Amino acid sequence: MGSSYHQFCPVAKAMELLDERWTLLVVRELVSGSQRFNELRRGLPRMSPSLLSRRLQQLVRAGVVARHADGSDVRYLLTDAGHELRPVVEALGAWGIRWVGELGEADLDPSLLLWDMHRHVDHSAVPDGRTVVHFHFRTLPADLRHWWLVITPGEVDVCDVDPGHEVNVTVTADLRALVEVWRGDLTWPAALRAGTVALAGPEALRRALPRWFELSDFAPVPRPVPSAGPVRA
Missing domain, CATH: 3.30.1050.10 (SCP2 sterol-binding domain)
Known part of the structure; x- marks a missing residue:
């Protein structure tokens, strides 16, 4: 888990886990249905395997993810705590597509x-x-x-x-x-x-x-109407 903000605020306590780089994107992939390590890697192609492994371990320790192994078949499944992050991920995605439109x-x-x-x-x-x-x-x-x-x-x-x-x-x-x-x-x-x-x-x-193809889950999100600018006298 990341360094502490030393605040009792529950937002601060949640962010001590979730604001480390890639962590919430790992949760995004789990929410989207990925369960196996290689599936997670396909959804996070620019994340190194070692970092993905560390982030999964952190989420398991935090009780957000449960690791299930059946021989060589290892799956990472959201716990009740993890499933409660679905609306958080959805709200962030909706906000991002509405207000952070520029793509490099x-x-x-x-x-x-x-x-x-x-x-x-x-x-x-x-x-x-x-x-x-x-x-x-x-x-x-x-x-x-x-x-x-x-x-x-x-x-x-x-x-x-x-x-x-x-x-x-x-x-x-x-x-x-x-x-x-x-x-x-x-x-x-x-x-x-x-x-x-x-x-x-x-x-x-x-x-x-x-x-x-059904479009991205965020495609239906309404976009802001461009401002017409200040009214001149």
Whole structure:
């Protein structure tokens, strides 16, 4: 646990645990459904494994997370105390998307985007059987440019190496544009009209693809109406 604020205020006591770097993002991933260490790493791609391990140990000691081991299968599950942090995470995310709108280039991560998208597939809208969506981020370095989602009933795999299956639809996009679509800052039709996102494949699948994905949990959050500025006499 981090250093003490030496205040009896319960906000201060909570922040002694939660304001250490990455801690609340680990909780975010657990709230989002990740349970295994490698799943947590996929949702926190820029966090070192050693730091993730330390933060999990701290959360276990604090009673926020319980570690369950069944042989080599180790899962990290939220306790009652951990589940009570869900509205905290949701409120922070809603506040952040409403009031902290600017995204730097370093904030745009295809690994995190595809990991988040894979958790929001609407299986009832995807064709039966196996559906493969290839994502081509045209401006990224070669090792980050190509990603695949392999969607089967009840399961979605994220691949950064060609899985070898026939591709049903290819999404060619500027990473920023697809992130903005995902966050609800830009609509699919607007991105397609602008050419910052393009779809290739059979027409029926191209038309259907936006319905295959439920957007980020924070996409519906209302944004502030821009001020018209001071009224001049």
